[in-house]
Amino acid sequence: MIRPILIHPDPRLKKVAEPVPAVDDAVRALMDDMLETMYDAPGIGLAAPQIGIGRRIIVLDCIRDAEEEPQPVAMANPEIVWASEETHTHEEGCLSIPDIYADVTRPAEVKVRFLNRDGAEEERHMEGIWAVCVQHEIDHLDGKLFIDYLGPMRRQMITTKMKKLKRERAKAAEKPAAE
Ligand code: GNR
Ligand code: NI
Secondary structure, three states: OOOOOOOOOOHHHOOOOEOOOOOOHHHHHHHHHHHHHHHHOOOOEEEHHHHOOOEOEEEEOOOOOOOOOOOOEEEEEEEEEEEOOOEEEEEEEEOOEEEEEEEEEEEOEEEEEEEOOOOOEEEEEEEHHHHHHHHHHHHHHOOOOHHHHOOHHHHHHHHHHHHHHHHHHHHHHHOOOOO
16 A cells, blocks of 8 residues: 655654564555555655654665666664765655755665564665665654755755645645646
8 A cells, every 4th residue: 555655844754763563464564565655656765754654664675777676675673783984975865855855975884783574683784875775764763854964054945845845735635626
């Protein structure tokens, strides 16, 4: 099931998410909904708070080339257990902040420990766009957005823009165009 994605500002995007006690069928169903929602958007990652669920669950698939096999990954309770000294700057976007892009500097490589879809503990070394994406998603679980890395002026401008976008969307939903 495709779930609606929350748009910033929203108090649910600012909360620290709770760990899942175990990966059960309900968690697996949520992971599947999140992957479906992410592919539909389309995006390369999605965190549960973005669909209003305050649980530490993320999904990602950074394969963007349609010729390549998809590589869906679902993680519960992900933790960065190691980060490289070396950093990389990458232009980031967010499904909760549509059409806004900005450079963010983060560790270039990370090692992430998590529970996989089968509930087994797994560790993955990630680099390139995968490292960018997993750090962006784990930030969501801590109530953090990529615009929090920008200066206060730029962040405020983006927030104002998003409030306007939300108002316009609410209005459009209220008064659907005649068909
Ligand atoms: O789809 C997404 N693209 C993206 C591009 C650069 C850095 C991070 C991302 S994640 C984003 C989807 C999203 O908002 N996940 O939380
Ligand atoms: Ni995001």
